[in-house]
Amino acid sequence: MKRPELLSPAGNPEKLKLALAYGADAVYGGVSHFSLRIRSGKEFTYESFHEAVEYTHRLGKKIYVTINGFPFNAQIELLKKHISTMAAMKPDAFIMATPGVVRLSRELAPEIPVHLSTQANVLNYLDAQVYWDLGVKRIVAAREIGLKDLAGIKERLPELELEAFVHGSMCFAYSGRCLISSVQSGRVPNRGSCANDCRFPYTLYAKNEETDTLFRLEEDETGTHIMNAKDLNLAVHVEEIIQSGVVDALKIEGRTKSPYYVATTARAYRMAIEDALVGNFQPKRYEEELDTIKNRGFFDGYLVHRPFEKHQAQNLKTSIVEGSAQVFALVDESGSFFHAKDTVAPAQWYEVVTPYNAPFVAPMCNEIGEIKTAQGKTWLQFFQIETDLGKKLEAIHSGNTNAVKLPCALPPFSFLRK
The missing domain is CATH 3.20.20.70 (Aldolase class I)
Structure with missing residues (x-):
């Protein structure tokens, strides 16, 4: 093949x-x-x-x-x-x-x-x-x-x-040829500014022209994602x-x-x-x-x-579904530090996701943290959170842009997730 x-x-x-x-x-x-x-x-x-x-x-x-x-x-x-x-x-x-x-x-x-x-x-x-x-x-x-x-x-x-x-x-439209966001917000999809209007919830109405009566059609109180x-x-x-x-x-x-x-x-x-x-x-x-x-x-x-x-090709309930994992950190290009994407704290285990064909990460333990393998995966927990400037924190949050020390070098661009 x-x-x-x-x-x-x-x-x-x-x-x-x-x-x-x-x-x-x-x-x-x-x-x-x-x-x-x-x-x-x-x-x-x-x-x-x-x-x-x-x-x-x-x-x-x-x-x-x-x-x-x-x-x-x-x-x-x-x-x-x-x-x-x-x-x-x-x-x-x-x-x-x-x-x-x-x-x-x-x-x-x-x-x-x-x-x-x-x-x-x-x-x-x-x-x-x-x-x-x-x-x-x-x-x-x-x-x-x-x-x-x-x-x-x-x-x-x-x-x-x-x-x-x-x-x-x-795309809701045939081969991406859509004008919905152009009509609603003046953003032309085929010129690069699609606003993803098809992902929004919409409420449908039916009108009786003889009596001028307007009926609201609804799946729930927020409307429906009919084009999603x-x-x-x-x-x-x-x-x-x-x-x-x-x-x-x-x-x-x-x-x-x-x-x-x-x-x-x-x-x-x-x-x-x-x-x-x-x-x-x-x-x-x-x-x-x-x-x-x-x-x-x-x-x-x-x-x-x-x-x-095809059946069930649309999600009529919501425009997005959370994945089964949450990303907490991204290791930098040096492999020695990470930047927080969510709150990272000591005494919690995080799965280490490494790039394709990255070297094996061997188990180890020191004053900063520990790495172990279990169930075919690599796991890391911190004993302390210390920035590259030597400042020690109880935890680090996504808004903090400081690089944080790892207990050992990891493959560059690895993720920590739970």
Whole structure:
């Protein structure tokens, strides 16, 4: 079986480093210009994104630039400058959504491969052929497509790479073509400023035109989340997807998600890929790990099932569900200190979650704390909380930005959770 590329979101420099440490082969992100995630794009400047490209390449991995917005005429000259600026950083590909922008990129920066965004909603080999003729190297397939249709595209265009989303938020609208937040708040989704209005609770009304009577329809007193799709989760189908032989890259959504989300999804899907390749696929293992992150409930989308076969694809009760674990700390890049994400106190055990293939953390004990192994996991408890400046505290809270000493060095970017 062919090993697919694992592609993770990089909403800022920290998330980029976490994704790569936890198993991603490649990351995608961008600055705010012409990106469909302006909120995360603002976390990168041109300078910091250039540093991100260099960091990624030093690890022997890839980074793709999102230029997948839908520009207006007045923005074309700015777009040309942006393409040239990003091309000078020598990323591994641009992700673009429209034929005109693709053609412009091939003219201005022919040395940079182009990947077609899922926003172009390619569902068949006819459209795929058009973009291939334009010079597109890879197509990020529409979320509504199935493996059989991808196989049909691959049969006719064997050199075209196909990328499929396997995890993350699902849009209420077809391939993300939504105007709800544009109507309600003036924030245009396909220009990068979606307000996630589909996640809000709404109250429904029925009106009798003859009597002008208005009836309120309700599931509960707060209204109903009628447009709130559950999150995509295809971890248990990774082996099937790889065996199909038609998917070249597995993509995780989530540039605006938390650092823990980025790390956990990369780690879970890396485990699933590697286990599948050696015939040791363990679906429950990946399910349990992904259940630790916040989500809207999970379903398996349309890649392995047809849309009419789907049931329970919406969460009608709430826009978010707490995960089964709470993150308390993130170890810094040195491995010697952590920063609190929740209250960390002595005499409590925290599970240590390390990056993919990180060195084994041996049991130990000193005046700062203790590390032990139990039930196949690594655990840590503190005897004292001491900052890098030598100040001792009874506990440390998430609002405290001081680095805190660990009893021993842990793999950089490890998490402490309960």
